[in-house]
Amino acid sequence: xxxxxxxxxxxxxxxxxxxxxxxxxxxxxxxxxxxxxxxxxxxxxxxxxxxxxxxxxxxxxxxxxxxxxxxxxxxxxxxxxxxxxxxxxxxxxxxxxxxxxxxxxxxxxxxxxxxxxxxxxxxxxxxxxxxxxxxxxxxxxxxxxxxxxxxxxxxxxxxxxxxxx
Amino acid sequence: xxxxxxxxxxxxxxxxxxxxxxxxxxxxxxxxxxxxxxxxxxxxxxxxxxxxxxxxxxxxxxxxxxxxxxxxxxxxxxxxxxxxxxxxxxxxxxxxxxxxxxxxxxxxxxxxxxxxxxxxxxxxxxxxxxxxxxxxxxxxxxxxxxxxxxxxxxxxxxxxxxxxx
DNA sequence: AACATATCATAAGCGCGCATACTATTTAGC
DNA sequence: GCTAAATAGTATGCGCGCTTATGATATGTT
Numbered sequence: 001x002x003x004x005x006x007x008x009x010x011x012x013x014x015x016x017x018x019x020x021x022x023x024x025x026x027x028x029x030x031x032x033x034x035x036x037x038x039x040x041x042x043x044x045x046x047x048x049x050x051x052x053x054x055x056x057x058x059x060x061x062x063x064x065x066x067x068x069x070x071x072x073x074x075x076x077x078x079x080x081x082x083x084x085x086x087x088x089x090x091x092x093x094x095x096x097x098x099x100x101x102x103x104x105x106x107x108x109x110x111x112x113x114x115x116x117x118x119x120x121x122x123x124x125x126x127x128x129x130x131x132x133x134x135x136x137x138x139x140x141x142x143x144x145x146x147x148x149x150x151x152x153x154x155x156x157x158x159x160x161x162x163x164x165x
Numbered sequence: 166x167x168x169x170x171x172x173x174x175x176x177x178x179x180x181x182x183x184x185x186x187x188x189x190x191x192x193x194x195x196x197x198x199x200x201x202x203x204x205x206x207x208x209x210x211x212x213x214x215x216x217x218x219x220x221x222x223x224x225x226x227x228x229x230x231x232x233x234x235x236x237x238x239x240x241x242x243x244x245x246x247x248x249x250x251x252x253x254x255x256x257x258x259x260x261x262x263x264x265x266x267x268x269x270x271x272x273x274x275x276x277x278x279x280x281x282x283x284x285x286x287x288x289x290x291x292x293x294x295x296x297x298x299x300x301x302x303x304x305x306x307x308x309x310x311x312x313x314x315x316x317x318x319x320x321x322x323x324x325x326x327x328x329x330x
Numbered sequence: 331a332a333c334a335t336a337t338c339a340t341a342a343g344c345g346c347g348c349a350t351a352c353t354a355t356t357t358a359g360c
Numbered sequence: 361g362c363t364a365a366a367t368a369g370t371a372t373g374c375g376c377g378c379t380t381a382t383g384a385t386a387t388g389t390t
Contacts, residue, residue, distance in 0.1 A: 004275050005218040008286055012218055013318035016300065017192060017289040018211070019307035022235050024189035025347075026314040027182060032348090043376065046183070053170040053177055063338060070187050072377055077340060079376090099338040099385045110169050121173055124182040130313035131306055135181070141296055141303040142184035148295035149191040153178035190377075197378090208346065228368060237347060242370060244346090264355045264368040 027127055034123040038116045039086070043079050045116050047071065048088055052105045052113040059094060059102035070153050088112060192292055199288040203281045204251070208244050210281050212236065213253055217270050217278040224259060224267035235318050253277060 009015050031042050040048070050069040054060060066076040080103065083089040088109035094100035105113065128135050146152050174180050196207050205213070215234040219225060231241040245268065248254045253274035259265035270278065293300050311317050 004220060004270070004279075005214060005282060006279050007218070007282060012214065014304070014308060015286075015289060016293050016304045016307065017196065017285070018318075019304065019311055020189055020192060021207075022316050022318070023307050023310045023314065024185055026310075026316050027185060028347085031182065041375065042186075049170055049177065053172070055169060061338075073338085074340075074379085075375090075377060077338095081340095082375095094338090097338075097386070099383095101339075105169070114169075114171050117170060117172060120182070121180075124180060127314075128181050128310070130309050134302070134306055134309075137299070137302060138306040139179070139181045139184065141299055141306075142181065142188050143179060144295050144299075145188045145191075145293070146184055149188065149292075151187050151191050153183075153187070193377085206345065226368070238368085239349085239370075240345095240347060242368095247345095259368090262356070262368075264353095266369075 030123055030127050031120060034119050035116060038112060038119070040112070040116055041079075043071065043075065044083055045113075045120065047076060047079055048083055048105070048109060048113045049117055051089060051103055052110055055105055061094060061097075061100040061102060062091075063100070065103060068153065070151050083109070195288055195292050196285060199284050200281060203277060203284070205277070205281055206244075208236065208240065209248055210278075210285065212241060212244055213248055213270070213274055213278045214282055216254060216268055217275055220270055226259065226262075226265040226267060227256075228265070230268060233318065235316050248274070 005012070012018070028042060031045075035042060035045050038045075046069055047065060051060065051065055054065070054068055062076055062080060063073060065071075065080075066073040069076070071079075080089060080091060084091055087106055090104045090106060091101040092104065094102050128138070131138050143152075170177070177183070193207060196210075200207060200210050203210075211234055212230060216225065216230055219230070219233055227241055227245060228238060230236075230245075231238040234241070236244075245254060245256065249256055252271055255269045255271060256266040257269065259267050293303070296303050308317075
């Protein structure tokens with residue numbers, strides 16, 4: 001016996017996808033631990049930081065934030081309510097669209113976002129330190145895949161209606 | 166305004182960790198769609214394939230499988246019961262350890278694992294095709310990170326008791 | 331103006347990934 | 361041999377990532 005699985009890999013454990021999945025899980029554990037002292041989950045941090053970074057004069061809806069942060073609108077909705085309960089963000093009625101809500105980060109939210117961001121950047125640096133000088137190549141590969149998958153985080157996407165027809 | 170977030174990245178959307186997270190989510194969507202026709206989730210496939218590949222003469226426990234597949238033992242337990250209900254794997258009592266269960270893949274499980282594996286390998290190839298000849302470098306980076314994080318999937322780990330002291 | 335279509339936000343629900351805790355057993359130390 | 365510690369497996373519960381569905385509002389068409 002010992003191998004009733006036909007695979008094109010010498011060692012199935014070395015498949016790119018499988019390792020990508022495992023590495024991301026491992027990275028998420030690091031980030032989770034890093035953010036725990038701040039009382040933030042990873043997604044909470046991502047949305048809080050993204051909103052803090054894009055907080056401009058034009059009103060930002062949940063949809064806008066979800067698109068910018070490349071997060072699921074459904075999840076974005078519930079995470080934002082969690083952030084609201086922590087008084088880190090506020091959700092006001094939209095001036096012209098009564099369906100929508102405009103988002104604003106509170107001063108406490110801005111402060112926490114910056115403190116947490118510093119910790120995450122440090123954790124990130126430590127995690128990918130093992131790559132040495134190949135780190136930039138690795139990041140470039142991720143950017144390539146992001147572009148190919150249309151999840152760049154800004155522009156490059158939308159246009160809708162370009163599929164399944 | 167426009168940027169109350171202090172970041173060391175020119176564009177926070179290009180941070181390695183963030184892109185890693187997004188790319189993996191996107192890859193998972195692909196795999197999910199690929200496996201859907203087979204009635205398998207990603208984790209179900211991973212465990213079924215791993216068990217099929219390691220199915221040897223020495224009895225394999227759930228713990229063994231979880232360690233080999235680098236999956237959470239808790240999740241492994243419940244996913245295996247799902248696979249058992251589908252008659253893809255069998256869980257027998259262990260010959261010498263009455264706490265443990267020995268795992269066996271059914272013929273249907275082996276067949277499905279191979280069909281699904283072929284589809285996943287093809288989906289993987291398509292997904293990472295955008296990397297071109299840099300694909301191997303990317304995979305090597307993942308291997309480096311796996312080793313650094315001690316999640317290689319076999320050996321290299323364990324030794325326990327090496328932390329927090 | 332009336333109607334069809336699209337969009338914003340959310341409810342409900344499923345499976346993953348993980349933390350905590352518990353039972354039943356095995357192993358180690360004495 | 362007897363107790364203490366470790367281990368295999370599982371229940372419970374939380375938050376993510378996503379699918380499907382629904383109500384309210386906006387927009388586009390005629």
